[in-house]
Amino acid sequence: MPGRNMQAHPWHVLGTGSIGGLFCARLATAGSAATVLLRNAGAREAWHAAGGLLVEHADGHRQQIEAPVRIPGDGGPLPRHLLVATKAPDTLAALAPWLPGDGEGQLVLLLQNGMGTSEQVRARWPRVRLWNAVTTAGAWRETPFHLHCVADGETRAGRWDDAGNADLDAAVEHAAAAGLWQCSDDIRVHLWRKLAINAVINGLTAIHRCRNGELLEIAAAQAQLAPLAREVEAVAAADDVVFDEPVLALAERVIHLTAANYSSMNRDVAAGRRTEIDFINGYVVERAHAHGIAVPANGAVLAAVHALA
Numbered sequence: 001m002p003g004r005n006m007q008a009h010p011w012h013v014l015g016t017g018s019i020g021g022l023f024c025a026r027l028a029t030a031g032s033a034a035t036v037l038l039r040n041a042g043a044r045e046a047w048h049a050a051g052g053l054l055v056e057h058a059d060g061h062r063q064q065i066e067a068p069v070r071i072p073g074d075g076g077p078l079p080r081h082l083l084v085a086t087k088a089p090d091t092l093a094a095l096a097p098w099l100p101g102d103g104e105g106q107l108v109l110l111l112q113n114g115m116g117t118s119e120q121v122r123a124r125w126p127r128v129r130l131w132n133a134v135t136t137a138g139a140w141r142e143t144p145f146h147l148h149c150v151a152d153g154e155t156r157a158g159r160w161d162d163a164g165n166a167d168l169d170a171a172v173e174h175a176a177a178a179g180l181w182q183c184s185d186d187i188r189v190h191l192w193r194k195l196a197i198n199a200v201i202n203g204l205t206a207i208h209r210c211r212n213g214e215l216l217e218i219a220a221a222q223a224q225l226a227p228l229a230r231e232v233e234a235v236a237a238a239d240d241v242v243f244d245e246p247v248l249a250l251a252e253r254v255i256h257l258t259a260a261n262y263s264s265m266n267r268d269v270a271a272g273r274r275t276e277i278d279f280i281n282g283y284v285v286e287r288a289h290a291h292g293i294a295v296p297a298n299g300a301v302l303a304a305v306h307a308l309a
């Protein structure tokens, strides 16, 4: 029975923004009283003032969630199952107060775009049980605790490696049975596929300050698509990841499907926020260096987005 099993393995959600808030709502629907981990007392006051989290779903129904809240320094038992949905560069700082030891007895599921955070988390917490999830769901925030879900999408979850306590996996499996995600044995392929799409599209939309679809109309952007895709394919192959379709075709299909959208990187640059570029093209460049592969197109996008920030 999913509800009872979910209650037996309570989750803590760290990063209750657009996508973390959406998964808070999904956990509540599945019968799990997830605890929300906020950054400080100010955020907790704002949460209570807002009456918790309001999620407006794509089908129009509104869901109000009044979950228990903790902030660093509150005391209490360590969270056993953490679903992390901060932006990638915030991951280590956000996790630090909640994993004071080596991660023994704790499970972290990273639900983020980009790659590189798993290696960082593993290096810092050698005994944590580490999972990743890749989602095509989409959400945006009207105010900090008022979200709009624009796409239910599909979510896959898979284990990063074998370290940590396998007994903790029951929480992920019960959440899968409750419909939060599908468990996958090849999560790296899913991570790389999303990374490949983002590496081809997102940086260029920030550099050219354009919607996704305009990448096919702006000559300088269009000319970069194939070199970026070729480089990502070569680096993924060196990491033993082979895609089931060419990266250029994959990226162009996503460009057509999302032609009217602005990517999150375009929005982050426009708003003067830190981007996730180091975990997208930056990861491609890092892995390319490890394999001795030249990736000038990805290097140029990385440098250009750094310069914008």
Ligand SMILES: NC(=O)c1ccc[n+]([C@@H]2O[C@H](COP(=O)([O-])OP(=O)(O)OC[C@H]3O[C@@H](n4cnc5c(N)ncnc54)[C@H](OP(=O)(O)O)[C@@H]3O)[C@@H](O)[C@H]2O)c1
Pocket: 014, 015, 016, 017, 018, 019, 020, 037, 038, 039, 043, 085, 086, 087, 088, 090, 093, 094, 095, 111, 112, 113, 114, 135, 136, 137, 138, 139, 140, 141, 144, 264, 276
């Ligand atoms: N939004 C989408 O549709 C979508 C879809 C798929 C994947 N993603 C990926 O999901 C990740 C999150 O994106 P998002 O759009 O949900 O970002 P977001 O709306 O900015 O949410 C990030 C959340 O993390 C919180 N946070 C940061 N540092 C924290 C800390 N130390 N302690 C507690 N909370 C902390 C932020 O709190 P503050 O508000 O206080 O800063 C914010 O609530 C990214 O990797 C993104 O690429 C997003």
